[in-house]
Amino acid sequence: MSQIVTLNDVAKSANVSKMTVSRVINHPEQVTDELKQLVFKAMNELDYHPNLAAKALAANATRIIKLVILEKVDTVEPYYATLLMGVAQFLNAHQYALQVVTQKNADIGECDGYIITGARNDDFTWIQELRKPVILYGENRHHYDFVDSDNKYGTFLSTGAAIKDGYDQIIFLGIELKESFEYSRERGYMDTMQKSGLQPQIIRFGNHSSESQQYIEDHWHEFKPNTCFVCSSDRLAIGVERGIQRMGGAIPEDFGITGFDGVFLDQIAEPKLTTVKQPVMAMGSKIAELLMQKINHGVTTNDQSPERDRTEVMFSPELIRRNTTRNYHLN
């Protein structure tokens, strides 16, 4: 029998008009403390929860945020799942609903804003057509607001750790992709190497463990003990780990490995990966928060004009020392 509790119910119970109740919720400064107390009491007693649909309708909004995932579904890395949890958490707390879409069905139905993940350069042609505020997950060269982890700092951490651990040859295994995040990771490596007067070396692959493994096995004779492989993803790192094991190298004594991402894969590896962990959940929440700010500040378009202020939030990743680099007993 538990009917839905409406503003009206609360209003009656508190002996005020429903407008007053609405104000207590949205513009509390306009209501006397006395009435506020009454209303709060009534709301608690009745266990009032606002009706999303009505709110949305009255505000000419949808209260729906679209989360666009631009990855082949069969590849959906746990990464995005974690990000999604972060987004969802914030959205739930602020009474927004979610619509998870891929590019194909991105345009069905209205929404108040977009969160876009995994955008590659060629996606921006359609992204700029969107008519609602957009926040991207990931650095980009297209002047879109974004949240990302500080990729350069990440490889600064991992490269620095490799150096401190005393490996004397440090090779970077990158992802063969002309995307900002990869550039930043490579730059973090390069800068750190140069600052230490070490000779950098970068090799790139598709982001698959089999490719990096193959590479290690094929070039095994080139690697002298005391080499560390700084990888641009945990996937590549896992491949390296397997390759070294296959060839009989000693991890971490003779060969070190650091990954990047710190979601799921690093734990699946054995020995567990030393990796640069991104605070993915927190980033998800932040993206949602930024988008909501934009929406609430009356930004209703998707304006990318260069003269406007661009919001960029960088999260500092963290080096997780585990068993593929030396002195993991420290930390």
Added chain:
Amino acid sequence: MSQIVTLNDVAKSANVSKMTVSRVINHPEQVTDELKQLVFKAMNELDYHPNLAAKALAANATRIIKLVILEKVDTVEPYYATLLMGVAQFLNAHQYALQVVTQKNADIGECDGYIITGARNDDFTWIQELRKPVILYGENRHHYDFVDSDNKYGTFLSTGAAIKDGYDQIIFLGIELKESFEYSRERGYMDTMQKSGLQPQIIRFGNHSSESQQYIEDHWHEFKPNTCFVCSSDRLAIGVERGIQRMGGAIPEDFGITGFDGVFLDQIAEPKLTTVKQPVMAMGSKIAELLMQKINHGVTTNDQSPERDRTEVMFSPELIRRNTTRNYHLN
């Protein structure tokens, strides 16, 4: 300037009342073909999309489905991400929005129904408190409607393959969990073994690759060549694979491995796992479909009385032969 196109706009453009337009959408049989044509034309020209919020409000519904994920977030397997994509796909097509929640915040905000994944036995105490239709992902002994893959058939496939491939000792590595899915997988193994007059052997672990790896290494002397390890998850299978490799066993010549799930992990392994692949996306869509059926049939409660008809949908998994069992060159 592109204002929102409403029912009213369409109505005016087609020279009918908005009720007629509404009927064309929801009860087309009540409208003459002639008018239907007019209305369709107007809808197309104006690019009409119904307003979810208004629909929801009028129907005293929310048009929101909660997807409850009962797993520690740091473990979120790619599994659930894939399932979510399936759910999302169906929901989008039918104009429902999604709310992704964990147990902690499951109760904030209204919704029209729940999809619950990863429910363990002790979750049912609060699940039965829910006041809206529920569909579970996963077999259960609590008389809830569910969708699952046919776990028993899955291990029938993998065990059968192991037998056909000529392995003469076949050991089942299961997950130490008193849950239906695990029982079914073990039963599929047991039945198949007995039918073939083979001696079954089951060992159980927590679902972590390190545990199965440890087991293989610790008991390595007990395993004679020509043994196949039928695993209850790809995680366990990966551990077995690593253990065998570490101990110098030959895969798949002397030792076979089959996994279970076929999401992500099976591809990360090297050699790639022979596994029982679940059609996870399709299952996700199906769950959403069942839930919507329930909602539209006016089921507004979460009735679990034993005398009502229970809906169970089982999807047949598929054996993917890859490189951890013999004759992978066939297929």
Added chain:
DNA sequence: CTAGCCGATGTTATCGGTAACAAGTTTGAC
């Protein structure tokens, strides 16, 4: 002492749909 203003609350109209009912038209039976 009173006009005028401000701050606190209530009233009305509205968002975009849909159910329930009303009205108009056709059909069919006697």
Added chain:
DNA sequence: GTCAAACTTGTTACCGATAACATCGGCTAG
């Protein structure tokens, strides 16, 4: 030929919340 059932379409009210406007009382200034 008449009347009622059946069918088609329009009208009204309402879902729950909010913005805009109306109202009321108290306070201040002249």
